Structures are given as C-alpha cells and as structure tokens.
Amino acid sequence: MMEEPDVVVIGAGAAGTGAARTLVKAGLKTLVLEALSRTGGRASTAKVGGNVVDLGCGWLHSGDRNPWTRIAGEIGITVDRQPSAWGGQFRDLGFAPHERDAAHLAFERWTERVSTTPPPSDVAADALDPADGWTSYLQALSGYISGDELERISCKDYAAYNEASTSINWRVQTGYGALVGAAMPAEAMVKLSTPVEAIGLDGHRIEVKTSAGTVRARALTVTVSTNVLAGDTIRWPSAFDAWRAAAMRLPLGANEKLFLEITGQAPFEDETHLIGDPRDASTGSYYIRPFGQPVIECYLGGAGARAVAEKGQEDAFARATDQLVRLFGSDIRRNLRPLVASDWSRTVSIGGAYSHALPGHSDARLTLAGSLDQRVFFAGEATHTTDFSTAHGALQSGERAAREVLAALQETP
Structure with missing residues (x-):
C-alpha cells in the first residue's frame, strides 16, 4: 500500500x-x-454474450445538468441523447391507452399532493387517493423510483428530488x-x-x-x-x-435487474418498453432491445426485487418470462433465455440499491x-x-x- x-x-x-x-x-x-x-x-457494466448491459445505474438522469455528461465528453465517451421509451406500452399490450391515461393522471395527482399538500405524517402512502383505483401501479412506480413501498417513503424527501430533476434521461452505449x-x-x-x-x-x-x-x-x-x-x-x-x-x-431500497437474451425470430422491436402488469405492485418493467441489442431488461423494485433475494434468480427469471408470455403469447417462450442478473441486496459491501x-x-x-x-x-x-x-x-x-x-x-x- x-x-x-x-x-x-x-x-x-x-x-x-x-x-x-x-x-x-x-x-x-x-x-x-x-x-x-x-x-x-x-455502477456496473457487464459484457455478456456480446451484449453490453448495466447491472446498476444505466441512465444519466437530469442528463442536461448531469456532470457525468461533461466527464464523458472529456474522456471521449459518447452520450446518447435519444429519448427514453419509458412510459410507453408496446402495442398497448396489457395496458390499454385509456388505462394508461388514468394511471398517469393518478400518478400526477399523487405527485402534486406530495409536493404541495403533503400529509402531516410525511408518509407518501397517506397522499394516495384510493378512489383513483391505481394504488398498485403507484406502488410499482415507488419500487422503481425509491426501491420501497410508499408507506416507507418521506414526502419531503421525494418532493426534493422531484423538484430538482429535469426528467431528461440519457445513456452511454458502452x-x-x-x-x-x-x-x-x-x-x-x-x-x-x-x-x-x-x-x-x-x-x-x-x-x-x-x-x-x-x-x-x-x-x-x-x-x-x-x-x-x-x-x-x-x-x-x-x-x-x-x-x-x-x-x-x-x-437502501431494493432494486434488481434481470436480462433475458432474445434468440431467433421474435416480435420484439428495438427501443420499446412495457409494464408487465400495471395492477401488480411487484411487476417488472421491461425495456426491449436497448441500442438494438437482442436483450430485454427487466427492472424490479420494492417487493419484486425483494423476491429475487427470497426466492432466487431462477424463480425471478421464470416469473419475468411468464409475464412476457402473457403479453406476447406462448410462442415467445422459446425465444427467451436467462442471460445475467444483478444481486445488489446480497452484495456484502453494498447491501441494496439506493437510499430513501x-x-x-x-x-x-x-x-x-x-x-x-x-x-x-x-x-x-x-x-x-x-x-x-x-x-x-x-x-x-x-x-x-x-x-x-x-x-x-x-x-x-
């Protein structure tokens, strides 16, 4: 030393x-x-089967003010500024346009309440309106954003991040x-x-x-x-x-990523996205063929991510495949195989995803x-x-x- x-x-x-x-x-x-x-x-990039995947953070959030954008330029790494496919639902599978509109409105209203009229408890779940009918969807989003359920999220903390974010998300292909x-x-x-x-x-x-x-x-x-x-x-x-x-x-919240390899001819298009089941708080969020690579990234948060540690990666891959089969049909099962997965909760020197x-x-x-x-x-x-x-x-x-x-x-x- x-x-x-x-x-x-x-x-x-x-x-x-x-x-x-x-x-x-x-x-x-x-x-x-x-x-x-x-x-x-x-931040962990893996090269598996000729594919480049990020097992940890993958998006330069607030990319227009993110200092990593500048650093990337200084060391000769190109930042991809194409918009994310998040929020879209490929071919409206399992999540019709009118349902998405209602779910997105419920999220916007909840965000507004958290920011302007937060409950005295500071508990994000107390800002929910059950009448919206999209509590499970909002819990799934909380899992992706914070890694935990809304009952354990501070309104003040969430609002501080939301106010500062520019909602511009960029990537690095490498x-x-x-x-x-x-x-x-x-x-x-x-x-x-x-x-x-x-x-x-x-x-x-x-x-x-x-x-x-x-x-x-x-x-x-x-x-x-x-x-x-x-x-x-x-x-x-x-x-x-x-x-x-x-x-x-x-x-630290719980977040994990699973990557499925696409083989053969399958109905998956580059740079598309969908939610597995918007009425399941533990559902996966699927980003399809990022940068045209033959992979599907399954992002899990909260209960969905904790299940990976509790039941194992084999079970998690099987559940993700089953969700995709319900959306695309049974024929695609032969086109999907497990590629690689993160294991942040059981990485001793880290122990989870990110703080809330x-x-x-x-x-x-x-x-x-x-x-x-x-x-x-x-x-x-x-x-x-x-x-x-x-x-x-x-x-x-x-x-x-x-x-x-x-x-x-x-x-x-």
Missing part, C-alpha cells in the same frame, strides 16, 4: 471517484480502498459503469479486493485496518452505502454513532453529510439532499467531501 497517504477514501464508486479526482488534482497522495474486485460501486470506472484518476492508488475491517481514531493519524494490513492517513473520506455504515461488516468507532443513526434513517428517507427523516441527509472533527468526511448519494439515488449525486457528494478535506488540511499542520 501507499505509505502514509494524505487521504484514504473508502469506496471506489461514483462518490469515491469524485473525491479522488478532486484530491489528486490538488496534489494530495490519495489511497482508494475498494472491497469489490472492480471500480464503479453501484455502459454507465464503464464510464464511472474510466473516470477514476490514474494518479490515485486504488486497491481493489481490499475490504476495510476497522477504523481507529485514537492516534495522531487515522488508522484504517484492511485485509491487507493497516494504513494511516491525515484524513478519511467514507463513501460506503448507508446499509454498510449502519451495519457491522466494518468495526466503526463509537464517534461514528450519529452518522450511523442517520444512515439507519436512510436505508424514512418518513420524518429527510433531514438525516444533512446529518450524514457532516464531518467528524475535521478528520473524517462522509460522501455518497445518500448525503445529497436533492440528487440522492443517482450516480451524479454520488459524484457531487465526493467532490464536496474532497473540498472539505482540502480546507481542513490547509488549516491543520
């Missing part, structure tokens, strides 16, 4: 990348420790995960497959114990997920208790973003008050934490 770096960054995801880019630009010796065997964190990985600065020392085991704050230097030994540094930037910070895979010092309590109020604030606890994001004794600095998507749950929110949080490190070290001999 680098001998006595200026700063240790825990995590080589988007936040760790943002921190490392800022720190090395300022000339600081920076060591990035990553438990996984790759960089990128929850993969969002590949973009994040390529952005890690060469000047940083990155140690992969090196999980952190414990943190010590008693000495003059911060001690970071890893599976490869102990390293000491002047400052520490922590970018792990809220589930890891609140959990016990790392032995955290008692001084972290306030941050760990905040992390518990910002749990529990009702009444949106302010926990500010607590989590605070520094400890001007020695330890926290970053990650969960510390961003408006762009949480995104790779650009994570990036910006890492840059913010790095600026705080630089200010602190300038003041400290």
Whole structure:
C-alpha cells in the first residue's frame, strides 16, 4: 500500500471517484480502498454474450445538468441523447391507452399532493387517493423510483428530488459503469479486493485496518452505502454513532435487474418498453432491445426485487418470462433465455440499491453529510439532499467531501 497517504477514501464508486479526482488534482497522495474486485460501486457494466448491459445505474438522469455528461465528453465517451421509451406500452399490450391515461393522471395527482399538500405524517402512502383505483401501479412506480413501498417513503424527501430533476434521461452505449470506472484518476492508488475491517481514531493519524494490513492517513473520506455504515461488516468507532443513526434513517431500497437474451425470430422491436402488469405492485418493467441489442431488461423494485433475494434468480427469471408470455403469447417462450442478473441486496459491501428517507427523516441527509472533527468526511448519494439515488449525486457528494478535506488540511499542520 501507499505509505502514509494524505487521504484514504473508502469506496471506489461514483462518490469515491469524485473525491479522488478532486484530491489528486490538488496534489494530495490519495489511497482508494475498494472491497469489490472492480471500480464503479453501484455502477456496473457487464459484457455478456456480446451484449453490453448495466447491472446498476444505466441512465444519466437530469442528463442536461448531469456532470457525468461533461466527464464523458472529456474522456471521449459518447452520450446518447435519444429519448427514453419509458412510459410507453408496446402495442398497448396489457395496458390499454385509456388505462394508461388514468394511471398517469393518478400518478400526477399523487405527485402534486406530495409536493404541495403533503400529509402531516410525511408518509407518501397517506397522499394516495384510493378512489383513483391505481394504488398498485403507484406502488410499482415507488419500487422503481425509491426501491420501497410508499408507506416507507418521506414526502419531503421525494418532493426534493422531484423538484430538482429535469426528467431528461440519457445513456452511454458502452455502459454507465464503464464510464464511472474510466473516470477514476490514474494518479490515485486504488486497491481493489481490499475490504476495510476497522477504523481507529485514537492516534495522531487515522488508522484504517484492511485485509491487507493497516494504513494511516491525515484524513478519511467514507463513501460506503448507508446499509454498510449502519451495519457491522466494518468495526466503526463509537464517534461514528450519529452518522450511523442517520444512515439507519436512510436505508437502501431494493432494486434488481434481470436480462433475458432474445434468440431467433421474435416480435420484439428495438427501443420499446412495457409494464408487465400495471395492477401488480411487484411487476417488472421491461425495456426491449436497448441500442438494438437482442436483450430485454427487466427492472424490479420494492417487493419484486425483494423476491429475487427470497426466492432466487431462477424463480425471478421464470416469473419475468411468464409475464412476457402473457403479453406476447406462448410462442415467445422459446425465444427467451436467462442471460445475467444483478444481486445488489446480497452484495456484502453494498447491501441494496439506493437510499430513501424514512418518513420524518429527510433531514438525516444533512446529518450524514457532516464531518467528524475535521478528520473524517462522509460522501455518497445518500448525503445529497436533492440528487440522492443517482450516480451524479454520488459524484457531487465526493467532490464536496474532497473540498472539505482540502480546507481542513490547509488549516491543520
């Protein structure tokens, strides 16, 4: 390992990348420790069977103001600015136009209530109007957006994200995960497959114990997920208790992706989309032939994603195939085969998808973003008050934490 770096960054995801880019630009010796065997964190691009798929984040949300758009240009990666097929229902299968209009109106009305007349409870489910008749659909959307049911979502938190979002979503054909990985600065020392085991704050230097030994540094930037910070895979010092309590109020939701390979002649068209069953809160959302590739991406959130961990990937693939068969007919079963799937909830160094604030606890994001004794600095998507749950929110949080490190070290001999 680098001998006595200026700063240790825990995590080589988007936040760790943002921190490392800022720190090395300022000339600081920076060591990035990553438990996984790759960089990128929850941004993960896989190449399977000649196809390029993103198992984690795949869309540059708010692409017109997303800093990853700029970074992609700087390192020579093309951003695809074509509009998403989300919201469409291929050939109106299983979701007639008049039903979609009613469901979309119910979502718009719920969003308006959450933003302008939120319930005193701050519970997003309390803003539902059962008379709309689309509660299951709204719960499915909550699973995709937040990874959890509306009963566990803060209205204030959701409204903050919704107000800041530009609703412009772009992609990178070579993969969002590949973009994040390529952005890690060469000047940083990155140690992969090196999980952190414990943190010590008693000495003059911060001690970071890893599976490869102990390293000491002047400052520490922590970018792990809220589930890891609140959990016990790392032995955290008692001084972290306030941050760990905040992390518990910002749990990771459940989201997983399944990719089905399309074989032979099948009635699937490029860049199309549909919801499997809009009246099932655990339904899959299917993006068909992205970039013309012979794959179908099944996106699961909330109950649908939790079922993957509970029942296994084989069951999840079978359920997704059954949903598509009900829409397209039994003949397509022979055209679909499992390709690859994510497993975020059971990835020990992550433990889920992205954060959402529990009702009444949106302010926990500010607590989590605070520094400890001007020695330890926290970053990650969960510390961003408006762009949480995104790779650009994570990036910006890492840059913010790095600026705080630089200010602190300038003041400290």
